Every structure is written in structure tokens, then in C-alpha cells.
Amino acid sequence: MTTDLLILQTLLVGLVSVLMAVMISIIDGIVNNYGDVVVDVNGKKQMTVKGGTKLLGTLADQGIFLPSACGGRGSCGACKCQVESDVGPHLPTETPYLTDKEIKDNVRLACQVKVKADIKVHIPEELFNIRKMECVVEKIVELTYDIKEVLVRMPAGTELNYVSGQYGQFEVPKYGDIKEPTARAYSFSSNPQMKEHVEFLIRLVPGGAVTTYVHKFLKEGQKINVIAPVGDFNVKDTDASMICVAGGSGMAPMKSIFNDRIARGVINDRPIWYFFGARTTKDMFYLDWLWELDAKYSNFHFVPALSEPGPDEDWKGPVGLITTVLDEYLQTKIPLTEVKEGYLCGSPGMLDACMVVMKKNKMPEERIFFDKFA
Amino acid sequence: MSYVDPITLLFASIFTSNILLSNFLGTCSFIAISKDIGSSNGLGIAVIVVLVLSSAISWPILHYVLIPFNMIYLDLFVYIIIVAAVVQALEMIIERVSPALYMSLGIYLPLIVANCAILGVVLFMEIRNYDFGQSIIFGAGSGIGWWIAIVAAAAMRKRIDKNPVPAGLQGPGITLITMGFMSMAFVGFSGILRVQ
Numbered sequence: 001m002t003t004d005l006l007i008l009q010t011l012l013v014g015l016v017s018v019l020m021a022v023m024i025s026i027i028d029g030i031v032n033n034y035g036d037v038v039v040d041v042n043g044k045k046q047m048t049v050k051g052g053t054k055l056l057g058t059l060a061d062q063g064i065f066l067p068s069a070c071g072g073r074g075s076c077g078a079c080k081c082q083v084e085s086d087v088g089p090h091l092p093t094e095t096p097y098l099t100d101k102e103i104k105d106n107v108r109l110a111c112q113v114k115v116k117a118d119i120k121v122h123i124p125e126e127l128f129n130i131r132k133m134e135c136v137v138e139k140i141v142e143l144t145y146d147i148k149e150v151l152v153r154m155p156a157g158t159e160l161n162y163v164s165g166q167y168g169q170f171e172v173p174k175y176g177d178i179k180e181p182t183a184r185a186y187s188f189s190s191n192p193q194m195k196e197h198v199e200f201l202i203r204l205v206p207g208g209a210v211t212t213y214v215h216k217f218l219k220e221g222q223k224i225n226v227i228a229p230v231g232d233f234n235v236k237d238t239d240a241s242m243i244c245v246a247g248g249s250g251m252a253p254m255k256s257i258f259n260d261r262i263a264r265g266v267i268n269d270r271p272i273w274y275f276f277g278a279r280t281t282k283d284m285f286y287l288d289w290l291w292e293l294d295a296k297y298s299n300f301h302f303v304p305a306l307s308e309p310g311p312d313e314d315w316k317g318p319v320g321l322i323t324t325v326l327d328e329y330l331q332t333k334i335p336l337t338e339v340k341e342g343y344l345c346g347s348p349g350m351l352d353a354c355m356v357v358m359k360k361n362k363m364p365e366e367r368i369f370f371d372k373f374a
Numbered sequence: 375m376s377y378v379d380p381i382t383l384l385f386a387s388i389f390t391s392n393i394l395l396s397n398f399l400g401t402c403s404f405i406a407i408s409k410d411i412g413s414s415n416g417l418g419i420a421v422i423v424v425l426v427l428s429s430a431i432s433w434p435i436l437h438y439v440l441i442p443f444n445m446i447y448l449d450l451f452v453y454i455i456i457v458a459a460v461v462q463a464l465e466m467i468i469e470r471v472s473p474a475l476y477m478s479l480g481i482y483l484p485l486i487v488a489n490c491a492i493l494g495v496v497l498f499m500e501i502r503n504y505d506f507g508q509s510i511i512f513g514a515g516s517g518i519g520w521w522i523a524i525v526a527a528a529a530m531r532k533r534i535d536k537n538p539v540p541a542g543l544q545g546p547g548i549t550l551i552t553m554g555f556m557s558m559a560f561v562g563f564s565g566i567l568r569v570q
Contacts, residue, residue, distance in 0.1 A: 012445060016435060016452050020459030027463045031470045088473040092480075116470075 040120040049115070055081065056110035064123060065130040067230040068169065069185040072111040078185075079110040084120035087113050132227045133158060137220055138197065143285040146204040147249055148214060149189070151197055152226060159195040160228060162188065164235060164256035165371065168198060168228030172213040183227060184210040187345065187371060189252035191259035198226065203249040233345075233371040235261075240339040240367070241271040245326060245354050247278060250345035251286065253371055257343075258293065258300075268297045273334060276304045277322025277350075281313050303329060323353045330361035342368035380511050382567060387515025389563040393491045394523040395556055396564070400491030403482050404524050405549050414528040416475045417482060418521030420464060422514060424486055425495055427460045428453070429513030432496045433506050446500075453496045454487075461487045491520055527552060 034051025039058060041047070047062050056072050056079050059065070070076035077097030083106050090098070094109045135152040143149050150170075154160055171183035190199035205211045218224075235242070235257055246254050254274060261267040278284050284304060294302040305318040305325040318325045334340070342358050344351050351370050358368055378386075393399050400421070407417050432453055440446050465483050469476045476483070486492065495516045499509045530552055539548050 008443065009445065009448060012439065012443060012448060013451055013455070015439070016455050019435075020455055024459055024463055024466075027466060031466045089477065091477065 034116050037115055038118045039115065040118070041123055042125075043120070051115050051117070053115060054111055055083075055108070055113040055115050055119070055121070058115050059110065059121075059123075060132070063131070064128065065132060065169075065227050065230075066110050066123070066127060067130075067185075068111065068183070071169075071183045074109060074112050077109060080107050081110045082106060082122040083108050083113065084122055085118065087116070087119060129161070130227060130230055132225055133160070135198075135224055135226045137218060137222045137224055140218065140220055143201070144283055146215075147285065148202050148204075149199060150202055150214065150218070151190070151199045152224060154196050154198070160198060161195065162192050162198075162229030164188070164192055164260045165233035165253045166229040166231040167233075167253075167371075168200070168226045168230065170200060170202070170210060170214075171225035171227065172210050172218070175213055175217060178209050178213070181225070182209045182213075183225070184208070185230065186249075187231075187233075187252040187256070188229070189255040191256060191263055193260065193263045198228065201249040201252040201255075231371070233369060235343070236341060236369070238339075238341065239270050240341040241273065241334065242343055243273050243275070243326075243330075243334070243340050243358070243363070244343045244345075245275045245277070245322060245350075246345040247276065247322060247350060248283065248346065250347075250350075250371075251276065253345050254343075255286065262293075267293075268299045271299045271301070271334075271338070273301045273303065273329070275322055275326050275329070276302070277325070278304070278306055279308045280306060280310055281315060321353075322350070323357050326354065327357045327361065330357070330363075336362065340367070342370075344368065344370040346372075348372050378508070380507065383508055383511050384515040386567060387512050388519040388522065389560065390567060391564070392519040392523060392560050393495060393516040394520050395553070395560040397491075397494060398557075399494040400489045400520055401553070403485055403489055404520075404527065404553070405546050407479075407482055408524050408527040408549060409531055409545075410478075411525065411528040411532060413478045413482075414524045415521075416479055417486075418517075418524050420468070420479070420483065420486060421489065421491065421520050422517030424457070424460050424464060424492055425513040425517035425520075426510060427464075428457050428492055428496055429499055429509045430506075431456050431460065433499065433504075433509045436500055437506075449497070449500060450493075453493055457492050457496070458487045491516065523556065527556065530556075 032052045036048050037051040039047045039049055039062070041064065049058050049062065054072065056066060056068060066079040066081055068076065068079045070078070074093045080097070080102070087108065090103055090108070091112050094112050095103065097109060098107055133155055135154055137150060138153045139151040141149040165187070167185045167187040169183040169185050171181050174180050186200040186202055188198050189201045190197060202211055202214045204215045233253060244254050258267065274290065276290070287304065290302045293300045303318065303325060305320060305322050306315055307319070307321050309315045309319060340363050342354070342363055344354050351372055355365070355368060359365060387393070391397065394401065394404060403417065407413050435452060435456065436449065440449060440452065461484060468479070468483065495513055499512060504512055527549065531549065534548055534552070543551070
């Protein structure tokens with residue numbers, strides 16, 4: 001008897017829920033049906049698409065990939081795009097990432113703007129090179145306890161043209177609590193001359209959706225999507241000394257830059273100082289290779305420093321925060337008169353601290369370039 | 375319930391038994407939104423629409439489903455589902471029709487689900503045994519009453535903001551006091567007629 005009652009109750013509440021769900025889906029079908037809309041890109045290309053989705057996804061479906069480090073959550077502010085038609089006022093989720101001038105020019109975050117009517121957007125030409133490719137994971141090397149080197153192979157017949165310092169978005173499939181394929185941006189550590197492969201250095205971030213997958217589940221031979229090439233961090237073509245500072249997986253663009261210069265035979269053309277900061281020897285990697293470069297090329301100087309070496313560690317190099325070591329070298333070892341360019345890669349905190357030291361040592365801000373981890 | 379003509383019921387639900395000022399239902403969004411007259415107006419209208427629709431959907435479900443199956447005790451569950459669905463539908467419609475209103479209402483639009491005025495009206499409809507027409511009139515009247523109260527309060531707060539308010543009473547404090555005065559003023563209507 002009680003079971004009957006329970007079933008009846010459940011049925012009843014279920015019936016009401018179903019009725020309401022039907023009502024919502026009918027209204028959704030009417031209200032969110034924007035029909036076919038025309039997306040006009042730069043006034044050159046017109047695409048007819050189904051309205052109602054976000055601009056970022058709409059463009060991606062059409063093969064135009066705006067940079068996006070966070071994967072459309074509105075937390076990186078990379079997918080900026082100028083919209084020339086009226087799409088309503090800026091949303092509170094957009095304004096924190098935009099300057100006053102960008103707001104005036106109606107620059108929007110593509111991941112927040114819904115395509116509801118015909119829309120005109122302006123996208124810089126170089127972004128049209130960005131493609132999504134189904135790659136194969138060829139090799140995974142454990143560099144330290146929390147950094148992995150991941151080499152992926154482009155699909156057959158595809159060559160990726162990029163410059164050292166650019167990055168790609170690494171997309172992992174859904175797993176566990178992560179309900180949809182998720183992409184995050186990582187700098188290429190590979191030599192851009194090697195066009196059929198790209199390599200990433202991926203450090204495990206506790207709780208990170210993609211890094212956790214890479215460290216726990218990613219297998220050699222697995223297929224993975226890469227959206228590339230993105231980013232405007234690159235080496236300027238000057239004779240200035242390069243002062244490179246990077247720690248941890250910030251090594252990636254540096255490795256790419258050095259290997260590219262070696263391959264092009266210009267490694268010794270200008271002085272290169274590479275400051276590599278880590279906490280303990282356990283966080284250090286590629287040391288043999290870097291010391292070899294230091295010995296082989298007279299203009300290449302490698303300066304590794306440990307901030308917290310353990311008492312039993314055999315460490316003869318400088319000790320201290322990388323900024324302290326950088327400051328000391330800029331004051332004593334590298335001539336003040338030498339024209340310098342700063343190349344930084346790492347966490348926002350480290351970058352800001354390096355900026356302060358570099359500016360203090362008379363390096364102009366406009367000659368300091370960086371790749372900030374968002 | 376004895377017969378009450380529609381105009382009397384409408385008048386009663388707007389003034390003499392104002393859902394906000396005599397039953398004190400729906401005060402949280404009232405306090406939060408009444409600082410801006412434009413949003414107050416928008417939310418007030420949204421509440422009217424949700425109230426009319428929820429009453430219109432709840433009445434047949436009460437009379438053709440819950441009562442025949444002798445399961446009136448499930449009313450709270452069922453009404454909450456209905457109110458949530460109506461609000462969700464309204465949210466989608468407002469986003470389409472008026473993005474500006476959608477943005478200014480922000481989090482308060484989905485919070486209409488938790489606006490006790492809505493659930494209160496639907497439950498009153500049940501315990502007072504209204505028929506279908508009366509339910510809709512009562513729903514609309516209560517909504518209009520809530521709308522008048524929030525817009526009036528927003529207008530007053532606009533004037534209050536220009537005057538020095540003791541630090542500890544700024545914001546919600548002075549709003550509650552204002553609401554008390556408004557409530558006392560509305561007590562004056564209750565002498566005209568009484569519908570319970």
C-alpha cells in the first residue's frame with residue numbers, strides 16, 4: 001500500500017515536472033530560435049550560420065579560431081574581437097578585461113557575445129592561420145616530478161608554420177568531473193623548423209582540468225586536438241642582448257627560441273643570457289643541454305639559480321630568488337651600456353617582479369616582452 | 375468562499391491586503407532592488423507576469439491533479455516546480471526581448487523563484503478556495519500591489535539618498551523603516567473592505 005502511494009506521488013511530481021519541461025523547451029524553441037544569421041568577417045567573407053550560440057563558438061565552427069586560453073569561460077580575456085554592428089551593451093563579464101578605448105571601439109569578448117542577428121566583426125588577418133588539428137601524442141617524457149614534455153605529431157600532410165614564442169591550445173577529452181572537451185594554452189617548446197611536430201611542456205597545476213588529465217591519463221598514441229598557432233610573443237629582429245628569464249614550464253618558449261636560432265645558425269650573433277630560476281634541484285631540468293650550449297657558444301650564458309636548495313643538495317651555483325640574481329648580474333656582469341631586450345615567461349608574480357628589476361637597471365619597458373601565464 | 379466580485383477582489387489584493395505591505399512577503403528582493411527605480415519597475419512587471427502565469431498554471435493542476443488524487447500535501451513541491459519553470463521561461467523571453475532589462479535585473483530575475491510573494495499568492499489561492507478567474511485576478515492584483523509598493527519605495531529612496539542618513543541606518547536599515555511607514559499608510563485602506 002505504502003509503495004503504491006510512493007509510486008503515485010513520484011508519478012505526480014514527475015508529471016508536473018515533465019509538463020513544465022515541455023513548456024520550457026517549447027518556449028526555448030521559439031525564443032532562442034534566431035534563424036539563420038549572416039556573420040560578416042572584415043567585410044570580405046560572409047557566412048550564414050544558425051544564430052543563438054556564442055560568437056566564439058560560431059566562429060570556431062566556421063574554422064576561425066580566436067585565441068582563447070580559458071576555453072570560453074570568460075576568465076582570460078584573450079578572445080577579444082571588434083564587433084562593428086550593434087550587439088547590445090557590454091556585459092559585466094566583459095568590462096573587467098577591456099580598456100576604456102576598447103569599450104568605445106566596441107571590442108567584445110567573443111565567448112560572451114551571443115549571435116542573435118546579422119553581425120559584422122573585424123578579425124586581424126593573422127588569426128585566419130589558426131586551425132584545429134587532430135594530432136597524435138607521440139612521446140611523453142617526465143622532466144621533473146611535476147613537468148611533462150609532450151610531443152605531438154600533426155595529421156599527415158599538415159605543416160604548422162609558427163614562430164618561437166607562439167602557443168597552441170591543447171584540448172583534452174571529457175573525463176571525470178570535466179563534462180566537456182577542455183582546452184588550455186601552452187607555449188610551444190619545439191623548434192619551429194620541425195613543422196610536422198609540436199612539443200609542449202606541461203606542468204601539473206593542482207586542480208587544473210587539462211594539466212591533471214595530461215599528468216594522469218594522457219597516453220602515447222592517443223589522439224588529441226590542438227588549435228594553433230596563437231600569440232604574439234616572439235624574438236625581435238635586433239642586435240640587442242637578449243635577457244631571458246623563465247622558470248619551470250616557462251622554459252618552453254626559450255627552448256624553442258634557442259633551438260630555432262641554432263638551426264638557423266644565428267645563435268652566436270647576439271649575446272643571450274638565460275636566467276633559469278627554480279626552488280630546488282628537483283625542479284631543474286634540461287641542465288646538461290643548457291650547459292652544453294653555454295660551453296659551445298661564446299655569446300650564450302646560462303645562469304641557473306635555486307631559491308630554496310635543501311641542506312643536502314650539491315649546488316654550486318647562485319642561491320636566491322631569480323630576481324635577486326638577475327639584479328646582481330645586470331649590475332655587475334652585463335655591461336650597463338649594452339642595448340638589452342627582456343624576454344620573460346612565467347607566472348604573473350614572477351614577471352612583475354622581473355619588470356621592476358629590469359626597469360631599475362635602465363631597461364626601457366617597451367623593450368621587455370613577456371608571455372604571461374593566465 | 376463566498377462570491378466576491380472581480381473588481382472588489384482586484385482592489386482588495388492591490389490595496390487592502392497588499393502582498394508586500396500587509397503580508398510582508400517578497401521583502402528580500404524589495405530591499406535589494408528598490409534602490410533603483412528603473413530596475414524596480416522592470417522587476418515589478420516581471421513579478422506581475424510570473425504571478426499571473428503561476429496562478430493560471432497552478433489552479434488547474436491543483437483542481438484536476440492534486441485534489442482528485444487526494445494529494446494536496448504535495449502542493450509545495452508542485453508549486454515550486456511551477457514557479458521555477460515560469461521564471462526560467464520568463465528569463466529566456468526577457469533576454470530575447472530586452473537585453474538591457476535582463477542585464478539590470480541580473481541575479482534578481484532568477485531569484486524571483488525564491489520570492490516568497492509568488493508562493494504565498496499561490497498558497498492563498500488554494501486555502502481561500504478561489505475559482506480560476508478569481509485566482510488570476512488575485513494573482514494579477516497581488517503583482518500590481520507589489521509593483522506599486524516597490525516603485526513607490528524606489529521613488530522615496532531616491533529622495534532619502536539626498537539626505538543625511540545615520541551611518542548605521544543606511545541602505546537596508548532605512549528601507550525597512552520606510553517600508554514600515556508605507557505599511558502603516560496602507561493599513562488605512564483596510565477599513566474600506568476586507569477580503570480574506
